[in-house]
Amino acid sequence: MASQRLAKKADLCQGLVVEIKAYLIRKDGSVDDINVEKLSSLLPYDSTDSFIWIRLQDKPAAVAEWLRHHTQIIEPTISALSAVETRPRFQIIDSGALINLRGLGITPKDDPDGLISIRLWVEHSVVISVCFDVLAANNSIIDAMNKGAIHDPGDLIALIAEKVSDTLDPVVAALGDRVDNCEARLSSDDAWEMRRIIASVRSQAISYRRFATPQRQALETMANSHLAWLADDDRIHLHGAADCFARMAEELEAIRERAALLHEQLTDLRSEQIDTRGLLLSIVALIFLPLTFLTGLLGMNVAGIPYANAPWAFNGVIAICVLIAVAITLYFVQKQWFRR
Template identity: 25%
Template sequence: MREAEPPTDDGETGTPLLFGRVLDGKGGARAIGWEEAQGWRPGAPGEVLWLHLRRTAGGVYEWLQSALSIPEPTAELLVSDATRPRAFREGETLVATLRGINFNPGAEPEDMVSMQLWSDGTRLLTLRRDPLQTPRDTQADLDAGRGPTDAGSLVTSLTEHMVHRMNAAIVDMNEEIDRLEDLDIEEEDGEEMLSKVVAIRRNSLALQRHMGPQHVALESIGRDAPAWFEEHDRREIAETIALLRRFLDDIDISKESAVVLMDELRARSLAGSERTNYLLTIVAAIFLPLGFLTGLLGINVGGMPGVDDPRAFWIVVGLCGGVMLIQLALFWRWKWL
């Protein structure tokens, strides 16, 4: 199963800022606080400001419009709960909504976490509601001096980490499907197996439904991003798109494998039910004439033969046994048994 995830960006402060970095253009970065970020201007060629914000914090919507002159519809998108993946160019800025798998405690793989992104080539904002590990991965790269060097590579780094993190959930599903396929269905609890397979299929469908639009959003970034998103960034995005396409293929395989396993479990369950019903029908067919015979001889009216004959009981028993043997012989001949 999946290993525990490292701590996410769930720190709460009195400001919307979760963390901020100023990229030095060489793979490193320095930390920056909220107050300093308000009036930030590039102090050296190649510097880029990255702010990771809680979009649910008070005043974020107004700050986007007043400090960065972001148009009202775009500002609303950046702080809204509309989480369907999309990306578009707005003048010289890039706006995107992306989704990552939720690795927070108690979450299921199909519970996606959204991240809004805005960049003008000099500043880049990422906004989230729920804790998200992807920005921390890129932050760790920067703090180690091997991170992105400009806004374009920062966007590609974020998308790469987000897509790579899907691999853990997909591998988990594939391994669970393989384990279930290797089990002896006859010896396992069919209901328990079926519930696990249904859960995998539901997760696969949810991931496929969410990741399909993400594929389109990444293609939009690679195709329509402004000029500051350089050619090597477009190649990196293309590689991420190819990886996402492969993950989507893996999800499709998991879904189809789950369907096949579900069909097999249901077919075996149906066969078992039909076999039980068949046996009950045979038993009923055997005892129906015997019941009729004993019922007829058991009526309490005058003139019943053998009432005063002590041998009559055994005659009836022998008659019932003879009828049963004749029935069994007929059933065998007709291949009912």
């Protein structure tokens, strides 16, 4: 995992071409695309009837370079917006707010952290979002914007928080279902396959929980902050998203603990299976030990073996061996050695 993260960092630090998309969103919900070449002439933007949403999606170095040349954002904020390693946070800086959120990406198996980061700089008339990968909720956010669901920066932030939680919620539920299935068919016969499944579920739960708890705290802090662009309904939506992440964090913790317990149970079942097989082999060896001694004694190539020339001798030895085996077996059954 560490090597994957380092490799991804190296890849992200290459290239200096930034992908930009910008929208002018009015109070009535109408949206116009902004020509990127004309975007610089609009910044800094100050309006009470509309705001600009700028989406940057590319390498950290390219994003930082573009922000330095086209915005008046201070250097520490630019560093935070272009940082590779982030955790969910909310921080008020001067007249704006720095927001980091985590959400499911469109290629979760390729993401070393499990959840990808979306970085936001929010002012009363400008929102800048930075994402080095593609959020799974990206299309639903754009669709909602095109349908007129966004009227101000508060609506946009609340919508992003909601959509991020909506896309992650079924994934967490699916992890719980996988643990339920393993519990339902807990058996030593499927121990190796189930241990592989449980290890995968536990790893994902730990990865998601790493960001779920701080994200809940960041959303609650933002909902309780006194920002002019946050309306009462936006705060309600943010509290709802925070509650959703709190529930997911609790579910992920429960999944992690249940997976650990299942792993212990499978280990115990496997040990019991090995012990049972070892006991069976021991019983078989104990049954044949006196028979081997008897046949070995009678099979010695020396004179004086009684009844060596009697016609019934062979059948007699067989009968004695069978009686000895039955007697030893009945003894083990009486002592309940065959019970698992």
